[in-house]
Amino acid sequence: xxxxxxxxxxxxxxxxxxxxxxxxxxxxxxxxxxxxxxxxxxxxxxxxxxxxxxxxxxxxxxxxxxxxxxxxxxxxxxxxxxxxxxxxxxxxxxxxxxxxxxxxxxxxxxxxxxxxxxxxxxxxxxxxxxxxxxxxxxxxxxxxxxxxxxxxxxxxxxxxxxxxxxxxxxxxxxxxxxxxxxxxxxxxxxxxxxxxxxxxxxxxxxxxxxxxxxxxxxxx
Numbered sequence: 426x427x428x429x430x431x432x433x434x435x436x437x438x439x440x441x442x443x444x445x446x447x448x449x450x451x452x453x454x455x456x457x458x459x460x461x462x463x464x465x466x467x468x469x470x471x472x473x474x475x476x477x478x479x480x481x482x483x484x485x486x487x488x489x490x491x492x493x494x495x496x497x498x499x500x501x502x503x504x505x506x507x508x509x510x511x512x513x514x515x516x517x518x519x520x521x522x523x524x525x526x527x528x529x530x531x532x533x534x535x536x537x538x539x540x541x542x543x544x545x546x547x548x549x550x551x552x553x554x555x556x557x558x559x560x561x562x563x564x565x566x567x568x569x570x571x572x573x574x575x576x577x578x579x580x581x582x583x584x585x586x587x588x589x590x591x592x593x594x595x596x597x598x599x600x601x602x603x604x605x606x607x608x609x610x611x612x613x614x615x616x617x618x619x620x621x622x623x624x625x626x627x628x629x630x631x632x633x634x635x636x637x638x639x640x641x642x643x644x645x
Contacts, residue, residue: 426640428488440481440497441504447471447478448505448543449512449533457621462613466621471543475590476629479554479583480636487575487641491559498551505547509540538602542594550590558582572641579637583630591623 426432450470459466478501486494512533520526561578595618600606605615 426484426488427643433485433489433493436481436485437497437500440478440485441501443474443477443481444501444547445504445508447474448508448540450474451539451543457625459621461617461620464614464617466617468622468625472622472625473629476626476633478551479586479630480633482551482554483558483579483582483637484640486555486558487562487572487579487637491555494555494558495552498548498555501551502544502548505544539598542597542602545597546590546594549593550586553589554582554586557585575641576634576638579634580630583633584627587623587626587630591619591626595619595622 448471453470454467455470455472457466457468482494482497485497516530516534520529558578558581561581562572562575565574565577566572595615596606599618600615603611605611
């Protein structure tokens with residue numbers, strides 16, 4: 426991918442759109458058929474969408490540098506907040522049909538615990554991702570003089586940032602929001618959700634490596 430203005434805009438779009446959509450679909454939980462601590466592991470609908478954001482910032486960071494990757498995170502935060510406010514505004518506008526309004530609230534009604542959890546987890550995880558990505562990259566390039574093994578910082582940054590993302594989001598949304606942290610019978614469910622989600626996200630992070638190489642193939 427060439428370092429053009431259009432390509433940078435495209436990657437920022439690839440970052441922001443999955444981020445906003447992930448907040449819309451996050452309330453849907455999907456069962457995996459796997460059990461931990463005797464509890465079925467559930468994954469949020471946002472899992473797949475959100476994985477694209479780390480690929481986008483890694484590509485931006487590799488080609489355009491740390492500053493542009495940080496800008497993408499700030500743009501995404503603004504987009505995330507704006508989308509939530511627009512959804513909320515539309516929710517309170519008068520509806521022609523009561524059933525339509527009920528359906529809208531079920532599908533798009535903003536659960537502010539989830540929104541808060543998402544924003545906090547997003548900001549911490551993305552900032553960590555960019556910081557550790559460039560920390561490893563700078564040291565490797567200084568030592569070897571090339572970026573041949575860029576899968577190292579691509580995977581380490583994404584896989585470690587997903588720990589922050591999973592623990593913070595699940596901890597706030599379900600641990601505090603649903604009170605599971607304070608219920609002995611629900612703590613195993615909370616733990617299985619964190620572990621299961623992280624393993625799922627780690628596998629997705631590994632899968633994006635070929636795409637990272639493809640999009641950064643002109644970098645040496």
